[in-house]
Amino acid sequence: MTSSIAVQDDNASSIAVVSVVDAHEKASQIAQVSGEYDPTDAAGLFAEDPESRPPVFKSALSETVCMMTFFFVPMMNSSNQGAVQLCLTYLSSYFGIEGSELSWTVTSYTLVAGSVFLLVGRLADIIGRKRTLIFAIIWYSVLSLCMAFVKSAIVFDALRGLQALGGAAAPPSAVGIISLIYRPSKRKNHAMAMYAAGAPVGYTIGVVVGGICVEYISWKAVNIFWTILYSLVCLFVWLLVPSDENLIKMSNYLIITGGGTTIQPINKTWPGILIQLQGLDFMGAALSICGMTIFIFSLTSASSAPNGWGTPYIIALLIVSVIFMVIFVLWELHCKNPLMPMYIWKFPGFALCMSVVFCGWLTFQGVLMYYPSLYFQNIRNYSIIKTTAAMLPLAISGILTNVGVALLLHKIPGRVLMFISMICFLASSLLWALQPIDILYWAMPFPALAIVIVGADLTFNVVNHVSLAAVPPNLKSTAAGTFNVVVQLSGAIGLAVSTAVVTSQIGTDITNQDPAILHRGYKCAYWFAVAMSGVGAILSLFQKIGTQGGKDSLEQDKIAIKMSERVQKPERSSKDNEATAS
Incomplete structure (x- = not known):
């Protein structure tokens, strides 16, 4: 197989265009994969007729x-x-x-x-x-x-x-x-x-x-x-x-x-999983958890607050939660791995x-x-x-x-x-x-x-x-x-x-x-x-x-x-240009 594909390195947040074999060699280095495989071999995991039983089930x-x-x-x-x-x-x-x-x-x-x-x-x-x-x-x-x-x-x-x-x-x-x-x-x-x-x-x-x-x-x-x-x-x-x-x-x-x-x-191993987790959007996770937690807390606490929705801390928490959510959206728009x-x-x-x-x-x-x-x-x-x-x-x-x-x-x-x-x-x-x-x-x-x-x-x-x-x-x-x-x-x-x-x-x-x-x-x-x-x-x-x-x-x-490929295209193009220049 000679077509080119790209492997994403979540640790380095980069994408390189390589052959299928090279891609899996790179994947092996990143995720400590034991052995290589041809992605097209996975065709045997699907049923030829979508209406028939998937081969992954024995019966x-x-x-x-x-x-x-x-x-x-x-x-x-x-x-x-x-x-x-x-x-x-x-x-x-x-x-x-x-x-x-x-x-x-x-x-x-x-x-x-x-x-x-x-x-x-x-x-x-x-x-x-x-x-x-x-x-x-x-x-x-x-x-x-x-x-x-x-x-x-x-x-x-x-x-x-x-x-x-x-x-x-x-x-x-x-x-x-x-x-x-x-x-x-x-x-x-x-x-x-x-x-x-x-x-x-x-x-x-x-x-x-x-x-x-x-x-x-x-x-x-x-x-x-x-x-x-x-x-x-x-x-x-x-x-x-x-x-x-x-x-x-x-x-x-x-x-x-x-x-x-x-x-x-x-x-296949936890060390490989931990390497891939390094590319997780930790900032986005923190923003979303803080925003959602404060928002839901303020909603569920309003009915039991001293002055209901007019209680100062309920209003303050709602405003803070909205700020967190707005920052989260802005961050996700510019994050490489949102x-x-x-x-x-x-x-x-x-x-x-x-x-x-x-x-x-x-x-x-x-x-x-x-x-x-x-x-x-x-x-x-x-x-x-x-x-x-x-x-x-x-x-x-x-x-x-x-x-x-x-x-x-x-x-x-x-x-x-x-x-x-x-x-x-x-x-x-x-x-x-x-x-x-x-x-x-x-x-x-x-x-x-x-x-x-x-x-x-x-x-x-x-x-x-x-x-x-x-x-x-x-x-x-x-x-x-x-x-x-x-x-x-x-x-x-x-x-x-x-x-x-x-x-x-x-x-x-x-x-x-x-x-x-x-x-x-x-x-x-x-x-x-x-x-x-x-x-x-x-x-x-x-x-x-x-x-x-x-x-x-x-x-x-x-x-x-x-749609996903179009989002990644600008970054991939710049990487291609760098590879060509070298």
Whole structure:
């Protein structure tokens, strides 16, 4: 093979154009690779027919079990949230806390997860997605076990924050793996639908697990259950997911065949990984973590601050967080190896798609997943187990929706599905906002719960495909991290604003008041959801997302590779001129 490609040395931040053989000799020096390989040999890791089983799986059973295992990855965050929200009353009694102290039990996890998504997504691309996924699940399981035995609220909240590191690192790693194993096809749609179901359906699973454990055992049993479950998940990941070596080979093959030139060294040893980590954007990581942490902290603390949003330190923190974020964007625009490649926002339709997701997930996570459980417990006086039963339509509707999505993504354009998802959010918000206090469950709450999960599943499926298509194969986990940042931010903003709306009507206590007063306050939050989902529906009309797994998606990787190459072209040209002169 005589064509020229380029190898990026993250340690020296340089790119040199060389032959394939020389490129891999250079990669060996950088990453301490044992042996060389021809990138085109990785063609055998892909199926000739995209609709057939990938050769990296030894059997159809191993492929099926592996994809079912990925279902539990995005479930880590949503099920955790659902279980903790359901157990808040018991946690308050056990630890002797309430008000702002109790709110930190929920927000400590969101605070850390939302702050590190960008960093852990980039780390997964560098050190290996399977390595990162296994470490994240082990970390999550160990912290879950520790939380079952603590007796201090401060320690419990701190452990939840540490646990969020695992919950943040796992989803970008899993998405990056799926995006490499499968080429655009109906088979990939099925795999992504299986993965995507874990996020919205996971919340309901968390509520069910939390309800059963609290009602019949103890709230501590919830954490022990997560430890057992994710220990098994980790075992299946280790046994069934392709090795990082094969995943990098597949990534390099796709880059070269897609017209790209920058390939990734194969790191088999930790010394080689540490060398490559020297090229990580540490400044960008620091800026993003500081900005996101302060921003989410100020949002989640505003409702419990002495003067609410008017409290001086809340205003100051918001201003500081915005300054950090602006500096982060400016830094990323000029950084050689950015934590978040800014050209991702120039990919056709990506920025508009993220705007629609922001409106939809702000409604879904910030209002429609938070207030229904409060409604059932504080207004309808449902027990924990009855509240759990009332939320079951979320799981049933979610499973059915994902089956339908897997079968329709290659037929129905994404712009149509996104519009339908926003209409579902809008319809659910209206049902909650208009319902009387004593309405029959089956008349309005039931359809509202069944509809909202349709919107969430449609959004999660379509946007996962769009975000993955916006970057070359070696940055898939980075793109997934960007998407998850948008999701976390929108949820935090939605909950903060909706809480402010409710407290402005009924005061700071949104749980222990007369049911009629609570109902009036909750309805204000739902009208806010109506407004935001309506904005999302209008924005979705301007999207141009095509089908996934069909003709519209065949060239997406090549487009992303070419955009990446154009960003690196000026630097590469200067290096070429220097090489020619010498």
